[in-house]
Amino acid sequence: MEITTNDIYQWLEEVKDPEIPVLSLVDLGVITDVKLNGKNVFVEMTPTFVGCPALDMMKGDIVEVLEKRGLKVDIEVSFRKPWTSDSISEKGKAALKTFGLAPPPSAQNLFTDIDILEHVPCPRCNGTDTELKNPFGPTLCRSIHYCNTCKEAFEQFKPL
Amino acid sequence: MNELALKEFLYKVADDQLILGHRNSEWTGFGPLLEEDIAFSSMAQDKVGQSQALYEILHALGEQNPDTVAFMRNANQFHNCILAELPNGEYDFSLIRHFLYDTALAIRFEMLSTSAFKPLAELATKIRGELKYHTLHANTWVKQLGSATPESIQRLQKSLEYALPFALGIFEKSPYEDEIIKSGIFAGEEVLKSQWLRKVEEIIAQTKLQLPDTSSMNPVEGGRVGKHSEHLQPLLDEMSEVFKIDPTAEW
Numbered sequence: 049m050e051i052t053t054n055d056i057y058q059w060l061e062e063v064k065d066p067e068i069p070v071l072s073l074v075d076l077g078v079i080t081d082v083k084l085n086g087k088n089v090f091v092e093m094t095p096t097f098v099g100c101p102a103l104d105m106m107k108g109d110i111v112e113v114l115e116k117r118g119l120k121v122d123i124e125v126s127f128r129k130p131w132t133s134d135s136i137s138e139k140g141k142a143a144l145k146t147f148g149l150a151p152p153p154s155a156q157n158l159f160t161d162i163d164i165l166e167h168v169p170c171p172r173c174n175g176t177d178t179e180l181k182n183p184f185g186p187t188l189c190r191s192i193h194y195c196n197t198c199k200e201a202f203e204q205f206k207p208l
Numbered sequence: 209m210n211e212l213a214l215k216e217f218l219y220k221v222a223d224d225q226l227i228l229g230h231r232n233s234e235w236t237g238f239g240p241l242l243e244e245d246i247a248f249s250s251m252a253q254d255k256v257g258q259s260q261a262l263y264e265i266l267h268a269l270g271e272q273n274p275d276t277v278a279f280m281r282n283a284n285q286f287h288n289c290i291l292a293e294l295p296n297g298e299y300d301f302s303l304i305r306h307f308l309y310d311t312a313l314a315i316r317f318e319m320l321s322t323s324a325f326k327p328l329a330e331l332a333t334k335i336r337g338e339l340k341y342h343t344l345h346a347n348t349w350v351k352q353l354g355s356a357t358p359e360s361i362q363r364l365q366k367s368l369e370y371a372l373p374f375a376l377g378i379f380e381k382s383p384y385e386d387e388i389i390k391s392g393i394f395a396g397e398e399v400l401k402s403q404w405l406r407k408v409e410e411i412i413a414q415t416k417l418q419l420p421d422t423s424s425m426n427p428v429e430g431g432r433v434g435k436h437s438e439h440l441q442p443l444l445d446e447m448s449e450v451f452k453i454d455p456t457a458e459w
Contacts, residue, residue: 098335099257127261127327130334155337165344182243183341184250192243208337 051117053082056089059117063109066102067187068205070143073106077135080126089119094131096208097188133207145171149190150204168204170195178202209391213384214325215269216287217393220382220432221316222262223288226278227440228309229255230447231296240299247345248302254342258335265327279448280455283441284434291374293431293440300363301371303353307346307411308375312404314339319400324392347411354415361416368412369420376401376427383433 060079061072073079073093081092091110095103107123114121133152136144141151150171165183167176168191175197182192183206190203232252239245263274271277291309296302317339320332353360379397382388389396405422412419430436 094334097254097257097338098261098331099254101253101257127330127334130330130337132337182246183345184243184247186246188250188253192246206341 051084051119053084056082056084056091056114059113060091060110062113063106066105066109067189068144068147068149070147071136071140073110075137075140075143077137077140078106078131080129087119089114089121091121091123092126092128093123094126094129096131100188131208133205136205144205148172148202150193150202152205152207155207165191165207168193170198171202172200173197209325209393210384210387211269213382213387213391214393215266215271216382216384217388218262218266218269218328220287220289222259222266223286224292224309224313224378225255225262226259227286227288227443228292228305229253229259230443231292231294231302232306234296235302244299248306251306251342251345254338258338261331261335265331268327275451276455279451281444283436283444286434286436286440286444287432288436288440289374289378289380290428290431290437291371291377293437293443294374295439297367298363300353300360301367303346303349304364304367304371305375306342307350308371308408309378310339310342310346311407311411312375312378312400314343315403315407316394316400319395323394328393350411350417351414354412354417364415365417368417372420372422373425374428376422376425377429377431379404380427380429380432 057074057079060074063073065071065073065076076096078093078096079091080094081090083090093106093110103125110123111121133155136152144151148171150168153168165180168178168180169176170178173195175195177196179194179196180191181194181201185192185203189206189208191206192201193204194201229252232248232255235245235248236252237245239248259278260274263271263277266277267273272280291305294305314336317332317336320328321336323329323332350364354364355361379401381397385396388394409419
């Protein structure tokens with residue numbers, strides 16, 4: 049049977065973000081184009097953050113998963129369609145929350161309304177009695193918050 | 209488009225980010241509190257990553273690969289402003305430098321998001337979003353510490369007065385300034401400087417700090433044409449030490 053780009057996207061579901069293993073690259077929204085020509089596949093991707101150190105690992109994982117299916121893979125990193133946190137799928141956002149990481153709110157009004165960083169809903173209790181502790185966290189894409197109800201810290205996938 | 213002018217422009221922006229990124233990384237393990245340790249380390253990672261993406265654009269224009277460009281040049285081949293290479297000093301100086309520098313950088317990338325040079329415009333559209341977190345961080349701390357205790361106010365004031373002439377050196381004009389403006393690569397250092405000054409005034413006005421009159425100040429220039437302070441070469445020696453042991457090593 050002939051391979052379609054849909055198959056490629058399905059196979060790419062196997063490739064997870066190395067720093068957030070519940071999220072596939074497809075759900076993360078970093079795959080911006082797939083083109084198929086016989087056994088040659090071209091994948092265009094874009095990093096979440098320009099300095100993301102996981103990029104090379106992601107590229108390696110993509111090649112591995114597709115070569116396993118007998119394809120020849122060419123990957124291009126491009127900023128043609130820059131990634132924003134709104135590129136994360138609804139399925140991806142739900143997976144983040146289950147993982148204990150607050151999903152990003154819409155990035156559209158981020159910089160007119162800084163409050164959306166201040167009172168991020170806690171992924172455990174859903175309460176908004178929370179505080180921003182640090183716009184920078186353990187990875188470039190996470191910020192650190194504190195929930196006054198749970199009396200515990202949590203992280204958020206940053207809106208961008 | 210004048211390619212020499214374009215390359216010179218890309219080098220100066222990339223070098224600024226690499227050198228200040230390296231300085232920020234020197235706070236790793238030494239931050240005054242854990243949050244600040246993480247913040248400066250994260251900004252270091254952003255800046256070095258952004259410099260790499262700019263060096264990639266230069267590579268596509270025929271320059272050497274990013275590692276070679278970053279690690280194998282001498283101080284007089286770097287185009288960063290002198291502000292970026294100054295030692296970290298105490299936290300008050302690092303914070304004021306971060307504030308003055310990143311305010312300018314955020315505006316520069318906002319302007320570059322409409323550059324006539326498309327690869328740069330696309331990258332700038334991405335980077336300007338990331339920089340909002342850098343300016344958010346700087347503004348928050350300048351506002352807090354600039355209004356907190358007599359000691360914090362006095363320290364920031366002193367650092368502000370020391371850093372300003374160096375900060376004005378960010379806007380040192382390139383030898384190709386007119387070409388860069390005419391070809392639509394960038395609207396120019398003068399435009400950037402006036403927007404920067406307005407933003408700096410706006411933040412400082414929300415503190416107990418006094419902004420000295422910059423119009424009568426002599427900017428510390430030279431960095432853009434490779435004339436640096438004595439601090440750059442030791443930084444480069446340290447940054448490239450491991451790379452130079454075996455430039456062909458696979459990482």
